Amino acid sequence: MLHQTPPKRLVIFIAALFALIGQSHANADSGKYQKVLQSVAWVITSNAENETSTGTGVLVDAEKKLLLTNSHVVGDSRKAVVFFPDSPGGKLAVRRKHYLKNILKLGIQGTVIAVDRRRDLALIELPKVPESVTAIKLAAESTTPGTKVDLVGNPGDSDILWVYTSGTVRSVYQKKFKSTHGEHDFMAVETQSPIKPGDSGGPIVDENGELVALAQSFSPQSTLVSFCVDVTEIRQMLESPWKSAPLPTRVLLDEAGIEYTRHESGHYQIDQAIGNDVRQAVFVAKHTEYHGRADVRRIWSTVQSSETAPEETLLMRLMRQNSATKIGSWAVEKNSDGYIVFFVAKLDATASDDALESTIDYVARLAGAMQKDLKPETSEASAEATLAAWLEMK
Template sequence: MQRSSFAGGIVGLTLATCLTLLPVISAQDAPPSKKKNKKPAAAKALNDKELYKALLPSVAWVRTSPGNDAGAGMGTGFVVDVDRCLVVTNEHVVKGFSERGYDEMIVHFAEQDAEGRTIVEPLHYVKQPDALKGEVIHRDVARDLALIRLPSLPASARALKFADHLPEPGEHVISIAGKPEGSEGVWIMSTGSVRMSYRRSHANGAVAGVVESDMPTNRGNSGGPIVNDRNELVAVCEGHRLDARLVSMYIDVNEVRAFLEVCEPLIEPQDAQAFFDRGYYRHNTKRWEAALKDYNEALRLDPKMALASVNKGWIFNSMQDYATAEAEFDAALKIDPENASGYEGRGVCRRSLGRNDEAIADFTQAIRRSPDEAHLYFRRTIAHRNKNDLPAALADLNRCVALDPNTADNYGSRGQVHRLLKNFKESLADFDMTLKLQPQNPAWWYEAARVHYDQENYAASINLNSVAIQLNNQTTSYFNDRGLAYYHLERYNEAIADFQAAFKINPKGAKYLESIGDCLWYSNKFRESWDLYNQAVVLDPSRASAWRSRGDVYKHFGDTAAAQRDYAKARELEGK
């Protein structure tokens, strides 16, 4: 079953869970039993000291960036498969790693010194040049679980046995963390008892099977194993309530089993779909080279898998290799001429290459096959705007709003087109909608301010840009446009303050120095204005208006020769 294409363009397939079917033996075929079946004897209960020793070889300290990165996250994990070198941790432990684009994580296991004592100093592990580096195979936000694959494991590593049933209230549990917050060492043990096993929300807000405990845990415990007194996994440390005492929440062992079943085809793909599925996951986590390898293998096994070529095209598009991307979309459309995402992707490439007419034709083909996808009209809008065909862009944006009336970008883009067409009333109505949908987005306040500025309603423009600046005080255009509105109202000191703020953000912005010079000129501070125009000319010698303004100052002071030289330079630059 295909996943529908989304705005980002990647197309996926539903993961197939691999189940092994056991042969059925009839009662007649079964060998005669000599003894009555007995339940296997329960594993011996261990004391805490014995548990620590038994559990430690299964525990991993997970660091989510290389080196001594101050932004590194830390968590804990545990071994679930020695032969395939698999470790489970929390999704939120690896989330920052994936979003920051790292392809590998650092994983440590406990080591012993010459006397057999566990080494607990963190620097011993951090300074290791040959530390294990693992790849995230899969993440599950709802369960807050992630699977890491390592290239190898230490000989002492042991996979944890999973408990057959959930723990009951009052049962004793323990955990070991890599480096929990508040501790200065590693391999720190915690103990507690179970409060309840049931479905409830956990720390990231999702609902899952949870073991609730009174065991104190901290940041750094996340992803660590929770075991019973027989050293069997009953849960994975996940989080705790900040508004209650001793309410820790752990993802139960049944959720871990279900998660690993989903992961199975991603670990060692055996067919085209499995390679595609893994490539799709790697694609979504921006591990593009690895994703390309999987898509290529999927196509080797099934040359008719058009979606693999489509997604390869989206990867090359993200890498800004538009020519290669276009070739991949061409290949996909040869396999499946009805693939809307293929036309969409090729249209995006051709638009990026400046071939807007061809892009419009491709988007039109995509729309014919998926007429209710608002984002396809939006993509075609951009090509129309590149051609300055504003009426066509407006028609597509009207369709976007009709199909998807809850997306701020649709109204905001239509508001921009209305402003360019001088439909100011309609433009402001659209920006009112964007601000209802996204009141914390400073760009929409700025765009609404531009509509008022175009109508010379400078006071309203100042007010709206002031909100934009409150939300984001690091964008030069917000300060610049408010400064221009102050300038037109002859509030020169306030205008100068805004232009100075813009220049502080962008010290290469000669236009801000020139604008300050204009304010000083109209404040009759001619020598000060010459100094600012001169700085603008030095900073950007290609700025004709700065040469002309400096010439005006020379002329004011009667230096006709200098004024003529500056005017001549301005004309030369304007001629170019």
């Protein structure tokens, strides 16, 4: 077939047409970015160890002043500092130092009022919302593979905020997995787009700028594969009764006025009085344990440590007592040094100060009674034999 070179004018026309189409898409993306940006926030939290972490959030309810983010972004924090985009002189400020320098003017102190670790979602209630900020519109239904999506986030490896990232939906499916933040099970939107630490909690929007998912994590095998929480999960959380977020252990103990010391393990030790000049060491776990919507706080006290396994008579006795205890149970654990017998209670992590104090007292008294019972009484004869043996030692 004879190839004919197209006329020069036609070539110029086609090039101009493609340029115009490209410019049209660019303008559309820019307009969508500006629209979504009005709902996005930079979130800073601090845990009980005063370790600071940052992430992203999106305003989902302007009337109730609710900001949505991931539960792993807030962690055990119950307070958060939130920044919305600032445009001094009509130009968007993108550097972090601008917001930190003007924290008194731009920073908003929010309160974490709800967490859903199964879905990895959390809600932050704000005392106010700037006039320039608007709540994002939630999509009516899940997105589909092949859909073009965009993210506005705050990647932690950059000094720049409000970063725009585009991608494509790979799949939508139920995802169940474990992480250091608990067990997760939610409808996931898998995208082909890079999500970095700090982007977590950022809005994933469709071509209409509507929220179709929330950025959650990225694949350890491929940085271009990311996982997001589907909008149906977000709607269900917003429409269902919220679960109160438990306080960090240190904050709870401080608010309850309970004196403690920090054990070398990181757990909190309380020397609880159980009688005249008698105290029993009780420990409260530094971290809250999670299972689904259940948040529990572990409280325990050790009564015996030995290199050999407990005798059968002691084990049977502990089993009988387990059926009679009101809170908690006896347990035996084996570690590198031998065997430990202890009493442990698991308290609802959102329980009141009084409930915490009562549980600590109950654990201390029960463990103290068992410890006294297991300790052999020293007779005069055995004391004399011990003294004689010591005197014979060289």
